[in-house]
Amino acid sequence: MHLVHDRAHEFGVRGIDKEALWFDLAAAMARNDKIVQGIIDGIYDWVNKSDQITFIRGRAEFTSPVDIRVDGRSITAAKTIIAAGSRTADAPIPGLKEIGYLTNYEALMLQKVPSSLTVIGGGYIGVEFAQMYARFCARVTLLSRSPRIMKQEEPELSHRLTEILRVEGIDVRLGATAVHAEKAGNEKVIMAEIDGQEHRYQAEEILFAAGRVPRVDGLGLEQAGVEVGPGGIRYDDTLRTTAGNIWSLGDVNGGAMFTHRATYDGPIAALNAVKGLGRTVDYRVVPRAVFTQPALASVGLTEQEAIAAGHEVKTGVAYFEHSGRAKAIGETEGMLKLVADAETGVLLGGHILGPHADDLIHQVVTAMYNNGTAESLYQTIHIHPTLSEMIKDAAKGLK
Numbered sequence: 001m002h003l004v005h006d007r008a009h010e011f012g013v014r015g016i017d018k019e020a021l022w023f024d025l026a027a028a029m030a031r032n033d034k035i036v037q038g039i040i041d042g043i044y045d046w047v048n049k050s051d052q053i054t055f056i057r058g059r060a061e062f063t064s065p066v067d068i069r070v071d072g073r074s075i076t077a078a079k080t081i082i083a084a085g086s087r088t089a090d091a092p093i094p095g096l097k098e099i100g101y102l103t104n105y106e107a108l109m110l111q112k113v114p115s116s117l118t119v120i121g122g123g124y125i126g127v128e129f130a131q132m133y134a135r136f137c138a139r140v141t142l143l144s145r146s147p148r149i150m151k152q153e154e155p156e157l158s159h160r161l162t163e164i165l166r167v168e169g170i171d172v173r174l175g176a177t178a179v180h181a182e183k184a185g186n187e188k189v190i191m192a193e194i195d196g197q198e199h200r201y202q203a204e205e206i207l208f209a210a211g212r213v214p215r216v217d218g219l220g221l222e223q224a225g226v227e228v229g230p231g232g233i234r235y236d237d238t239l240r241t242t243a244g245n246i247w248s249l250g251d252v253n254g255g256a257m258f259t260h261r262a263t264y265d266g267p268i269a270a271l272n273a274v275k276g277l278g279r280t281v282d283y284r285v286v287p288r289a290v291f292t293q294p295a296l297a298s299v300g301l302t303e304q305e306a307i308a309a310g311h312e313v314k315t316g317v318a319y320f321e322h323s324g325r326a327k328a329i330g331e332t333e334g335m336l337k338l339v340a341d342a343e344t345g346v347l348l349g350g351h352i353l354g355p356h357a358d359d360l361i362h363q364v365v366t367a368m369y370n371n372g373t374a375e376s377l378y379q380t381i382h383i384h385p386t387l388s389e390m391i392k393d394a395a396k397g398l399k
Contacts, residue, residue, distance in 0.1 A: 023136055026111040061220035065243050069220075079245050079273045082226070082233065083262070084219060086212040086251035093120075093208075095181035099188050101206040104129065113138050114204040118190050120178050121209035122149035124290045127161070129207055131292050134170050141201050143176040143192050145210075150290060154302050154337055157353040161296055164333060173199070181206070214252045231255065237280040239269040247273045256286050285368045289358040294320075294334045297361035300349030300368060303339050312342040316374070316397030320354040324385040331355035336394040338364065338374060345373040345398070356387055363391050374398050 047055050058071035068075045088103045102110075104125045113136040119126045122144025134140040142149070142165070149165075149172065150158040165172055173194060180191040190201045214232035221227075225243040227234040232254025239247045247269040250262030264286070268279045289297035306313045316338045320326040334354025340347050350364030367376050377395035382388050 023113065025113050025136060029108060029110065032108065059218070061218060062224035062226075063220060065224045065245055080224075080247070081269050081273055082219070082241070082246065082248040082252055083250050083266075084215045084252045085262075086257050087215045088208070089211045089213045091120075091208045091210070093178045093181050093190075096178075096190075096206070096208065099181050099183050099206075101181075101188075101208045103208060107133075107207050115139065116187075116203035117141070117205050117207060118143065118188070118201050118203040119207045119209055120190065121207075121211065122146055122151070122172075122174070123209065123211060124150075124288075125211075126207070126209035127165070127290055127292055129209060130170050130172075131165060131168065134165075134168055139203070140169075141171040141173065141203065143173050143178060143190065143201065145175070145177050147175050149174070150296060152302075153296060153298055154351040155304075157296055157298075157335065157337070157351055160334065160353055161290075161292065161294075164292075164294070173201075212251065212257055214254050216252060229254075238272050238278055239265060239281060240272065256283065256288065258286070258288060261286050285365055287361050287365050289361065291358060294331060294354045295357040296353045297357040298349065298351045299361055299365050300347070301339060302349060302351065303337070306339050306341075306348045311348060313339055313348065314342045314398050315339050316394040316399075318390045318393035318397065320387075320390060322393075323387060323390050325387050325389070326355060328385065329355065336360075336390050338377075338391075338394045338398055340374055340398050345375070346371050347374055350391075352391075354387070354390070360387060360391060363388060 047053050056070055058073070060068050060070045063069050066076055066078060068077060068080070091097065091101065107129055113133065116139040117133050119130045119140060119142045122142060126142060126144070127149055130140050130142040148155065148158045149162055162172055173192065176192040176194045176199070178190050178192045179198070182189050184202055187202050187204055188206050190206060192199050192201060216228050216233060221233070224246060226246055227242040233241055233248045233252055235241050235248055235253055239249055241248050249265035249269045251257040265281065268281055271277045271279055285299055287297060287299040289295055301309065303313055303315055318336045320334045321332040323332070326332045331354070334352070334357070336354065337351045338347065339349040347364065347368045350361060350368070352360055363377065367374060374395040378392050378399070382392045
């Protein structure tokens with residue numbers, strides 16, 4: 001209500017009354033750019049003001065384990081940390097490059113809403129952008145090669161999210177493999193195979209959102225003795241690479257490609273490289289979220305992953321339709337599920353689809369730290385009425 005009443009104009013909503021509203025995408029994107037640029041400027045300002053940091057901008061590559069060339073300039077470093085990030089995965093769909101497509105970067109640069117959009121990919125990027133542009137009034141088709149969107153999540157939660165997207169008018173096609181792209185007048189066509197049959201999807205724009213890959217090309221890693229595997233740079237639990245004087249962190253290592261994972265890695269790699277502390281990473285409790293509405297957030301193992309890892313498990317669930325606060329704010333869709341080891345009670349995973357799931361999941365993250373149990377979740381007092389009570393209810397169900 002606050003957003004609609006006081007700040008709608010700031011977010012690109014235009015119109016003089018409820019019957020004449022329209023959305024100004026350019027204004028919304030300008031607001032987004034301003035926020036992002038402010039964050040970037042703040043980082044560069046801090047770096048440039050530090051008398052402990054020499055900042056060099058350019059294209060860098062190793063020429064030996066201790067030598068780096070930056071646009072022709074040579075630098076020698078006894079120890080190096082690689083934080084080169086990731087890039088959009090290549091689009092191996094015949095014809096797609098020729099007709100042109102959007103990545104998540106270009107999708108945030110558009111100045112007007114396309115009348116129709118085909119999204120290829122049922123992961124984080126694809127699902128978020130599909131809902132976003134559908135709510136901007138584009139006609140959206142989402143093609144997921146997997147039998148379900150967000151395939152790494154609890155099946156019941158990903159199925160629920162699929163139905164939510166469909167109710168909003170998104171044409172979600174599961175088990176759809178894009179096999180060819182072509183032009184059709186002013187529009188673009190994706191031919192996709194579903195259950196052995198080809199289907200045609202035509203739209204003004206195509207968003208390729210089938211994942212990201214580590215940015216390892218052109219870094220001269222072979223000259224440095226840094227090995228790269230199928231998932232990214234090879235590293236041990238101290239983030240040291242196969243070169244004894246080089247560490248790596250974040251997306252370039254593969255795995256969970258999130259900003260918060262990289263910021264977690266950063267101090268560990270730095271302390272190990274500079275002070276030799278031998279700190280180790282623990283990715284058991286890296287949370288993840290897809291910022292849809294309702295949001296889907298998780299940490300740790302799903303029930304099936306826990307069973308596959310050899311655990312006997314117990315689960316606890318709670319539903320937002322039973323929450324007084326969820327009813328009050330009109331967002332009752334969704335559920336929570338906790339997974340724990342049946343013998344020890346140690347929490348193995350937490351999964352939430354519902355309002356503010358991306359914030360609520362941190363209760364579970366904290367409880368899981370140091371191999372904790374659900375006791376702190378169901379024994380502590382939770383304010384009533386709040387959404388966090390749902391976590392307590394799910395934890396009680398584990399008993």
